[in-house]
Amino acid sequence: MIKVLVTGSEGQLGQSLKLVSKNYSNIEWNFFSKKQLDIRKFDQIIRVVLNKKIQIIINCAAYTNVENSEREFTKAFEVNSNGVKNLVNVCEKLKLKLIHISTDYVFDGKKNGEYQENNKTNPISIYAKSKFEGENNIIRSNSETLVIRTSWLFSPYGKNFVKTIIKRSKHDGEIKVVNDQFGKPTYAMDLAQVIIALILNKNSFKNKVYHFANSGKTSWYNFAKKIISYKKIECKLVPVSSSFFNYKAIRPENSTLSTKFIEKSFNLEIRSWNLSLKDCLKLIDE
Numbered sequence: 001m002i003k004v005l006v007t008g009s010e011g012q013l014g015q016s017l018k019l020v021s022k023n024y025s026n027i028e029w030n031f032f033s034k035k036q037l038d039i040r041k042f043d044q045i046i047r048v049v050l051n052k053k054i055q056i057i058i059n060c061a062a063y064t065n066v067e068n069s070e071r072e073f074t075k076a077f078e079v080n081s082n083g084v085k086n087l088v089n090v091c092e093k094l095k096l097k098l099i100h101i102s103t104d105y106v107f108d109g110k111k112n113g114e115y116q117e118n119n120k121t122n123p124i125s126i127y128a129k130s131k132f133e134g135e136n137n138i139i140r141s142n143s144e145t146l147v148i149r150t151s152w153l154f155s156p157y158g159k160n161f162v163k164t165i166i167k168r169s170k171h172d173g174e175i176k177v178v179n180d181q182f183g184k185p186t187y188a189m190d191l192a193q194v195i196i197a198l199i200l201n202k203n204s205f206k207n208k209v210y211h212f213a214n215s216g217k218t219s220w221y222n223f224a225k226k227i228i229s230y231k232k233i234e235c236k237l238v239p240v241s242s243s244f245f246n247y248k249a250i251r252p253e254n255s256t257l258s259t260k261f262i263e264k265s266f267n268l269e270i271r272s273w274n275l276s277l278k279d280c281l282k283l284i285d286e
């Protein structure tokens with residue numbers, strides 16, 4: 001039986017994997033939260049991996065607060081770059097396989113059209129730069145790895161756009177939402193399903209980068225409109241430009257990821273974010 005370690009197991013993706021993994025009893029799952037395993041600590045990783053005889057690590061641990069990263073850049077780099085380097089070093093030392101999750105924010109968003117895996121990267125925020133370093137740590141490693149870049153993750157867990165819009169639209173009569181940033185929302189449960197499919201496929205660990213996102217490009221504003229319409233919430237949504245919020249972290253204008261490579265390589269059919277959103281909303285009680 002394959003023995004798998006999931007780091008950062010209390011995050012959106014970690015919890016989604018926990019739920020989806022229940023259908024895969026042919027894999028031995030070891031879920032470790034930040035409290036149980038801090039990826040900044042090499043010795044802790046080694047101890048867990050040896051103790052549990054781990055063969056594959058799925059890294060769901062990350063510092064994901066894009067705005068706070070601008071102030072706490074050391075923290076962002078400690079986790080997203082140095083932490084990932086620790087995982088790489090452990091995998092090299094013990095000959096383990098490693099799956100890592102990266103972000104659409106490695107691109108500057110200036111391209112018209114979808115980003116392919118080999119397009120020029122140019123991260124523009126601290127969070128994006130820290131994730132980009134982490135990605136490079138993996139790509140340059142000698143172990144068997146795989147990087148999946150994803151975008152606009154949502155789920156019934158943790159903090160995310162879908163949950164924030166539901167909460168705020170129920171509370172406020174009017175909310176302002178950015179309408180000049182475009183991307184592809186991704187249901188963490190769909191990503192979890194793909195990660196498991198890749199674990200079970202012998203051709204996955206070839207040190208390649210893949211993009212995975214649900215199909216369909218949208219703006220945050222249109223995404224929010226769908227959320228409140230499916231939830232039947234009465235609230236006025238006002239489209240605003242990115243500059244309205246005075247954010248410190250600059251986000252890419254267009255970070256739509258092309259998913260053709262992963263679809264072709266693993267014979268996947270990716271559903272639209274609309275359909276996935278409907279499934280996700282069934283699991284959100286708020």
Ligand SMILES: NC(=O)c1ccc[n+]([C@@H]2O[C@H](COP(=O)([O-])OP(=O)(O)OC[C@H]3O[C@@H](n4cnc5c(N)ncnc54)[C@H](OP(=O)(O)O)[C@@H]3O)[C@@H](O)[C@H]2O)c1
Binds near residue numbers: 037079102104
């Ligand atoms: N969310 C998005 O929209 C998005 C978009 C593109 C890519 N991604 C990438 O997708 C992956 C999963 O994202 P997510 O939304 O599931 O993130 P998340 O909900 O923030 O989960 C990340 C988890 O990692 C934990 N963590 C932080 N520092 C750690 C450390 N040093 N050691 C171990 N665990 C640590 C966090 O714990 P605490 O919460 O207690 O700190 C949290 O439980 C990340 O790599 C992220 O960069 C996310």
